[in-house]
Amino acid sequence: MAQLVKDIVSRDVDFGAWYTSVIKKADLVDYSTTKGSMIIRPYGYAIWEKMVAVLDAEFKKSGHQNLQMPMLIPESLLNVEKDHVAGFAPEVAWVTQGGEETLEERLCVRPTSEVLFCDHFKQIIKSYRDLPLLYNQWCTIVRWEKTTRPFLRSREILWQEGHTMHETSEEAKQETKRMFHIYEKFQREYLALPVIVGKKTEKEKFAGAESTYTIEAMMYNGYALQNGTSHYFGQNFAKAFGIQFLNREQKLEYPYQTSWGVTTRMIGAVIMTHSDDYGLVLPPKIAPVLVNLIPIGKDTDILEKIQEIAKMLRENDITTTIDQSEKSPGFKFAESEVKGYPIRLELGPRDYENHTVTLVRRDTLEKVTVSFEEIVMEVKKLLEEIQNHLYQRALERRNAMLYEAKTYQEFKQIAQEKPGFIKINWCGKTSCEEKIKADTTLKSRCILEDEVAEGTCPCCGEKALYKVYFGKQY
């Protein structure tokens, strides 16, 4: 049986310490000398590259083009849309000096690029023929967060931000939905994350947006993680920036806008959802290396055979790594678990004699013995099983932490006793959200658009308008 890894605290004992020990032991990140700026190590960055490859292809398939905008925003430009600046002002970093000279106008390091895009859109949008404009950029942004945690909340954030402009509000709204569907599908199919998609309340929506859709994931400890957003801006920014186009009726009109983004936080979500006390667990579809081959003993025949097997796997598009270090087998097994390779392949003298290898799947740590001929087939089958099993396991765990409360008393009791999300009928008033926050520290996650509210709001007793999930968040 597998042995617990030294220095990894159990996730049931101290979830926070467990998380940081897993990402450190698996060599995903390192702390840098400035608070909130993490070093993403090659193995961690490789996971991000897998995610980027899939999403970028999806964006391009749906007609988006990549570009690169500046990193600095003049203060006057940030100030153009008042809700936007009010929302972001508390967390922007400012450049006030260039070389030895104090700048006449402060420049803010982009916390998001809406205003930069708008400033540019103003120059390039003239006619309905210029629309829709579907842009995306992969970049880093800076938000001066108070509390930081690798992947989940950093000051320098690696992300993707899509910015689009449309002729009609209907088209822009469709774009908003199309993109959160892409996110939802990606997270379900690739990251094996069961997510809840819904609309943010007025209180929680993006600064300057008309509506914000959110992808809410639930971590192992029942905490929520906002794992992607898609905003509909209507004409708010277009009006503030004076972006107009000549429409099909020969009249000047303000275009309709969206933006949407996901970040390296997704890596944190994957870890906090799937990993365990043995270390990292990665869904095969985003694992940088699928099979870790471990030769046992120094027999040349075994080493040659394992090279041959690795080659065979690679020829079948299965990424591999061979652990040829001098470490003992036990060490290699444990290390393989820490790193979260979906499958470990062991080949020792006993196996070699029988023309078999031992395959160990990371999610369940179950072992199977297969003949040389069956390796590729069995590995493919296992990878698929692991991917599905991770999703199913996460789904069951999450569903077991979904609650519904009818009365405020019941709500408070669940909030106090059980981690997870609590669904209630809600009146729609911010004051009730604030009261709930003050009483329980829970915040609204999202409004469930497909569900119809019934009865009254348990908080104030007025007629309920929405079904809403509440939960604690990272």
Add this chain to the structure above:
RNA sequence: CGAGAAGUGGCUCAACUUGGUAGAGCACUACAUUUGGGAUGUAGGGGUUGCAGGUUCAAAUCCUGUCUUCUCGACCA
């Protein structure tokens, strides 16, 4: 940003209370023996104690400031 805790080789910690030449285990390097769940022996390299200042004949140890990390709030992808 508020409350609390902690920073000593890469990691985990000791020495701090009561100032007096920084120590251990793991990791690392070399060689040998080992190899189916974190091997063993021998030899070796590596720190001036987060950073800055102060007190003192003398500071890891006492004082002040500051930075970073962790926990809990507030803020947030």
